[in-house]
Amino acid sequence: DAGVTQSxxxxxxxxxxxxxxxxxxxxxxxxxxxxxxxxxxxxxxIFQYYEKEERGRxxxxxxxxxRQFPNYSSELNVNxxxxxxxxxxxxxxxxxxxxxxxxxxxxGPGTRLTVT
Amino acid sequence: xxxxxxxxxxxxxxxxxxxxLRCNYSSSVPPxxxxxxxxxxxxxxxxxKYTSAATLVKGINGFEAEFKKSETSFHLTKPSAHMSDxxxxxxxxxxxxxxxxxxxGTGTQLKVEL
Numbered sequence: 001d002a003g004v005t006q007s008x009x010x011x012x013x014x015x016x017x018x019x020x021x022x023x024x025x026x027x028x029x030x031x032x033x034x035x036x037x038x039x040x041x042x043x044x045x046i047f048q049y050y051e052k053e054e055r056g057r058x059x060x061x062x063x064x065x066x067r068q069f070p071n072y073s074s075e076l077n078v079n080x081x082x083x084x085x086x087x088x089x090x091x092x093x094x095x096x097x098x099x100x101x102x103x104x105x106x107x108g109p110g111t112r113l114t115v116t
Numbered sequence: 117x118x119x120x121x122x123x124x125x126x127x128x129x130x131x132x133x134x135x136x137l138r139c140n141y142s143s144s145v146p147p148x149x150x151x152x153x154x155x156x157x158x159x160x161x162x163x164x165k166y167t168s169a170a171t172l173v174k175g176i177n178g179f180e181a182e183f184k185k186s187e188t189s190f191h192l193t194k195p196s197a198h199m200s201d202x203x204x205x206x207x208x209x210x211x212x213x214x215x216x217x218x219x220x221g222t223g224t225q226l227k228v229e230l
Contacts, residue, residue, distance in 0.1 A: 042220030056215045100149040102167045103216050107159040
C-alpha cells in the first residue's frame with residue numbers, strides 16, 4: 001500500500017513569494033495534519049483537517065493556510081515567504097480524528113522548502 | 117503547561133550495547149505517547165505508541181518503551197544496538213482534549229559505533 005505522498009520534494013523560493021505544498025494521505029485515511037520542522041528541531045504543528053474541516057491550528061501567522069479536498073488530499077499555502085520559513089514541511093495522515101487524541105499519524109517524506 | 121522533554125540531544129553507544137533514550141512529559145492527565153524515528157533526509161516513522169493499555173509497549177525493530185506515571189516518563193530502549201539504528205529519535209505526545217495535535221520533543225541523535 002502506498003504511504004503518504006508529498007510534492008514537490010524540494011522547492012526553492014524567493015522572499016515575498018507564495019508557495020503551495022501538496023499531500024495525499026494513505027488510502028482510507030480521512031485526517032491530514034501539517035508540521036514544520038526547522039533544521040535541528042522537532043516538528044511543530046501547523047494545521048489539522050478532518051473531513052474537509054479545520055480541526056486544529058498551531059501558533060503560526062495568517063500567512064499560512066491550508067485546505068482539504070473531497071478526496072482527502074490537502075494543500076498547504078504559505079504567502080509572503082520569509083527566510084525563516086525555510087524548513088522541512090511534513091504531512092501526516094491518520095485514520096480518523098478524535099478530540100481526545102491517540103490516533104497514530106503516519107508521515108510523508110516531506111517537502112524541503114528553501115527561501116532565499 | 118503541557119510539554120515533552122527529551123534529555124540528551126546526542127547519545128552514543130557501541131554496537132551491541134543497550135540503547136536508552138529518555139523522554140519525560142508534563143501533563144495534569146496521562147497523555148498518549150509516541151516514539152518516532154527519522155533517518156537523514158526522510159520523514160518520520162512510527163516506532164511505537166502508548167494509549168493507556170499495557171505500560172510496556174513493544175514496537176518495531178526491537179524497540180520498546182515503558183510508561184511510568186509516577187515518573188512521568190516514557191523512555192525508549194533496545195537491548196542491543198545495531199549500526200542501522202543510527203538516526204534521530206523523537207518523543208511525541210497528544211494531550212486529552214488536544215485533538216490529534218502531536219507535540220514533539222527536541223529529538224535525540226543516536227550514534228552507533230563499532
